[in-house]
Amino acid sequence: MNGVHDLGGSDGHGPINPEPNEPVFHAEWEKRVFGMFLPVAACGYFNLDEFRHAIERMGAPSYLNTSYYEHWLHAFETLLVEKGALSAAELAARQQQIAEEAR
Amino acid sequence: MAITAAQALAASASDGGSTRLEVDVAPRFAAGDRIRTRNINPRGHTRLPLYLRNCVGVVAADLGVFVFPDTHAHGGDQKPQHVYSVHFSAKDVWGREGGERDTLVVDMWDDYMDPV
Numbered sequence: 742m743n744g745v746h747d748l749g750g751s752d753g754h755g756p757i758n759p760e761p762n763e764p765v766f767h768a769e770w771e772k773r774v775f776g777m778f779l780p781v782a783a784c785g786y787f788n789l790d791e792f793r794h795a796i797e798r799m800g801a802p803s804y805l806n807t808s809y810y811e812h813w814l815h816a817f818e819t820l821l822v823e824k825g826a827l828s829a830a831e832l833a834a835r836q837q838q839i840a841e842e843a844r
Numbered sequence: 845m846a847i848t849a850a851q852a853l854a855a856s857a858s859d860g861g862s863t864r865l866e867v868d869v870a871p872r873f874a875a876g877d878r879i880r881t882r883n884i885n886p887r888g889h890t891r892l893p894l895y896l897r898n899c900v901g902v903v904a905a906d907l908g909v910f911v912f913p914d915t916h917a918h919g920g921d922q923k924p925q926h927v928y929s930v931h932f933s934a935k936d937v938w939g940r941e942g943g944e945r946d947t948l949v950v951d952m953w954d955d956y957m958d959p960v
Contacts, residue, residue, distance in 0.1 A: 742887055743894055750895040750938070789861065790917035794889035 742794075745801040771810040777817060787820045795819045863911035871926045871954070877903045878960040879930065881952070889917035892956045896948075900960055901932040904949070912953055925954040 748754065766772050782788065787795070795816035796804070804812070821827045873879060883898040884890065891913045905928065912923035930952045934942030 742889065743885055747894045749893050788916055788920060789863070790889055790911075790913040793913070794917040797889065 742797055744797045745804050746797045766810075767808075774810045774813050774817070778813065781817065781821070786824050786826055787816075791820060792816050863913075863916075865909045865911060865922065865924045867909055867924050869909050869924050869926060871906055873903045873906070873926070873928055873954070873957065873959070875903055875905055879903060879952075879957040880960050881956055882958060884956070886914060888914065890914045891953065893950070895937060896932065896950060899932055899937055901930040901936070901950075901952075903928045904931050905929040907951065910953070912955060914953075914955065923955075927954070928952050928957075930957070 766775070778792075782792070793816075796812045798819070799807075799812065799815055803815070807815070818827075818832055822829050822832060879901055881892065881896050881899045881901070884892065885897075907927045907929055909924050910927045912921075912925050915921040915923040928951070930950055932948040932950065934946035934948060935944070936942070937948055
């Protein structure tokens with residue numbers, strides 16, 4: 742699909758500013774999201790190409806306003822609901838619970 | 845037979861998660877062939893960058909047979925086919941803004957190209 746993920750050659754995104762001494766992860770939750778990839782893929786819920794496409798389907802505003810591992814988390818949520826491993830209601834309930842605990 | 849998570853982890857650690865396939869598929873191209881990339885605009889997944897549609901390049905190497913992402917992302921058909929390293933002159937890709945001496949080297953699946 743011709744989406745905003747296909748950035749090559751597009752202008753207007755501003756300068757690239759690499760962090761000096763960039764850490765592998767910027768937060769604890771990123772480690773957990775990273776760690777989910779192989780086990781969930783190995784359980785047969787998706788292949789790498791489906792995973793990439795789930796990120797492409799995010800929609801331009803979400804894609805551009807979220808970080809790398811948020812893209813991954815979005816792909817897990819999308820595919821696990823689409824494949825029937827989670828229901829949309831279960832996911833929403835858990836998100837609500839986490840939001841309340843964080844208050 | 846379904847593979848276990850442990851087997852998948854071990855395989856991924858040994859080859860970086862490569863989608864190379866050990867099957868015989870006839871290559872449509874060889875090193876030195878001039879190709880034109882297809883002007884495809886699929887609604888689904890593709891690894892053919894937008895800026896490389898309808899561009900002429902030269903095949904530099906045949907990298908072997910791999911899973912085709914465009915079908916694998918939608919139902920899991922592997923559609924095994926050759927992937928080639930293809931050289932594009934920056935001028936051919938970017939027009940007059942392309943660097944005079946720059947070459948873009950891109951891995952291209954068989955289904956992305958036609959002979960010139």
